[in-house]
Amino acid sequence: MTMRLFINGEERSAAVHPLTPLVDVIRDELLLTGTKSVCREGFCGACTVHIDGVPTMSCLLPVIAAEGKAVTTIEGVGGPGNMNAVQHALEEHDVVQCGMCFPGMVMSMTAYMERRPAAPRADIKAAMSGNICRCTGYERIIDALLSIAAKEDTTA
Amino acid sequence: MSRTADPAAAVMDLPRRDAPDKLAGRTRYTVDMAGPGTLHAAIRRADIPRGRIIRVESGVARQMPGVRAIVTAQDAPGTHGIGISDHPLFAGKEIRYNGEPIAAVAADTLEQARAAAAAIIVEVEALPPVLTMAEALSPSAPLVHEGWKDYGVLFEGGARKGNIAWEAKVVRGDTDAAFARPDVTIVEGCYEVGRQSHMPFEPRAAIATFEDGRLHLVTSTQVPWTVRAVTSSLLGIPSSQVRITVPPVGAGFGLKFDCTIEPVAALLAWKTGRRVSLANSRQEEMATCLCRENAQIRIRSAVTTEGEIVGREATVLMDCGAYGGEQIFLTTMTAHTLGSNYRLGSVRLSTRAIYTNTPPNGAFRACNGVYNTFALERHTDEICAAIGMDPVEFRRRAVFRDGSIGSTGQVFEGEVLVPMIERMEALKQKSGSREAEAGGRLYGRATTVGSWFVFVGPSAATVNLNADGSATLVTSGVEIGSGTMVQALPQIVAGQLGIRPQDVVVKAADTDAAGYDVGVGGGRTTVSLGAASVKACEDVLSKLLPVAAEMLQTSQDNLVLGKGRIEIAGRKGSGATIASVAQRAQALHGPVTGSGSFTGQGVPSMAGCAMGHFINAIDIPIFAVHDCEVAVDPDTGHVEILSYKVVQDVGRALNPRAIHGQIQGGVVQGLGYALHEDVTIDAKGRIAQDSFETYRIPLAQDVVPVEFELFEGAPSIGPLGVKGAGEVPILNVGAAVACAVANATGKPVSRLPLTPPRVLGLLVSDEPPLDHPHIGKDWSSNVIALPQSVRAG
């Protein structure tokens, strides 16, 4: 069956079973490999994309549920040269290690920081509990995210 | 020519060049590279822990849609291994663990490959398995390897017998006399830990093709040269016909320090003539994880009231699972972890790798150092309680000093541990206590010490100084996430050549381009590849500087390099750009290239006291002091970490910010091990945890920011005085947490992880202390045989 998707502002189609997890369509059919498929059961957050602006785990979502909605993947949020504030902060604080968790982390935390730019440390930690990272031990990611608000404070 | 660059030129908080792509999802790991037109592979695995294979019938599966090839043990009959060649690629006649590969399928899609793998008919006769080390050591136990005597032994010296795959021993001095002394207190303890699963986000994955008759494997590995050697031997093709390339690796932590699925992908590519991708599913990855091994330990010490350890005996049982693998080598490490830190008047150690019918174990960050340090530090605190001495004071008195000898007689140089303990005391003073945060819970605190090492081993590097003034560094190093290939190495090369690290291009590992390397692990990358890179730079300079001297009409000794220029010392603005000198050199003599290689020269130990050891003495010791405060909830058994502090011996900190990242990440992995990462083996010999849900690794809300200080200046043979910094942060976390929980509860903490039910059990029950009946109280009952000379002595 042909599925029509709006991904990163483009209309794309894929001939797949309607119950195929969205992450597989994104990675294997559309070859957008930035979104990672790590646990495939909604635990790690590495597969997070935005569906109509809402962070969603694409491993749990059948592709048919994304039809007609705007899907944004990590490839759609910015890259070298035009990184968003979250990506910038993470780069500046040198927090990336193996990097496998970061596409999902960026998707989740971009949405969160837009909603709550001045969130305190404890709240950011709580918001990050859906994104697992095996390498970094988290705290320096949180330092980086806190620096976004601090920076806006001083430039405002 | 011996022109030494100022080591300080290499020190900086260089950001990672791979971060922007990793943050934007542009980095392509092996799991991202299959692409259209590639065949997908699936493995058919055993579902019993032990049995005889009667029949494998793949005729029906072969006819299923999309199937291109099926391979079994007949296609790769050989074996491989680290110390003993005991490991076949596929089970042929015997199944030795639940999950062992029996066959593999390549098909057009992954679903087709999986369906066909499931359709292969496997007829087996199940046999009673040996699931625990206690069972394996019982005289009536079946042998996991009936033919153990006939295996090729790749390294001589270890005692072996039946289910004891390998035994390494240390005997120095007369412990019998020490324990018989009238003025000593004898303290004895047993300890036990489970396995730890690495859970790298990228599973083991490989893509194989045959190109111009040669095998090319793209693989997520830490050891490209091991994969090259093992794959060629299992396929029966010359190793020169195998090329390994390694894209960025989505973390390894030691899991990828061995060749595993690569030869399977290679066989299928060979059979089909097509590009074949094989990646473990998360369930397969966990079911066959080469975990940090479960272990059981008994330690006995004779200590004076002054805190002098006059005798120590210990036996360590390490479960290697169904095949020897890394554990054979790791038996060596007890001498350098459990046998380290403290000055011992006499010592006897026996470390035994035990075969069981369980999934094979492997290497994991600081390997058996983590649990040996746990056992040793708990034992040390028990000694302190027995002789009534403050634990920090005891450590001050008993740890290595300049000139102390280790268990194998190696001489340790420099005052390192004592000043590190003082640094920790000052840090504790400065930060104060968090006791108030414990509220109504039980508060505890502990400071522990630990020793690890860098396994140096051979490495090679080539540096091309390009005519534009940039340099290209070619090595077999792999970027596994620690940053070495994007930070430390370009920093070292830039510092040597006087250029910017941004101008050092680092080539990803390719065995067709770079020389041999042991692999990325054990904290050796910065040290060994760094040292080889320094030598390659020296070679470059030996070609560049004569040309510069001639251009500038001065002697080579007057030249200094920096900021992309070669100048005459003391005359700023004199001289020429490195690019222009490189162009001149290229015009005169051809392109400027340098090569360098390095290996540890070996450190002497005392003759005759280490048996079955792969390394008798360690090239670069690394010490760590950790402090932890905990609050234990007496109602739930939940342990909260209130604070965590690290003083780490780093030699020279090349990139302090990157080391901070390694310390925070390594400590948190250790907290998972200490508190809730629990691998168990079920009745069918399977690892019971098969998902992120059932195996709980730390989440953001579980962790605390680690306070740390880097201890610089301890002796190191590493380039610019560096030591590896990424391996060791996990080393004494289990120890520090366990000692703090023991301090909080007043109970003997002898097991990890400290899950809430286990802590609650400690609090409410009056169980007798842990005992391992299968580890004899008499040390000599825990060894296969001692050489005559030792027995007599």
Ligand code: FES
């Ligand atoms: S892959 Fe979707 S949450 Fe882990």
Ligand code: FES
């Ligand atoms: S950086 Fe490796 S999983 Fe987060």
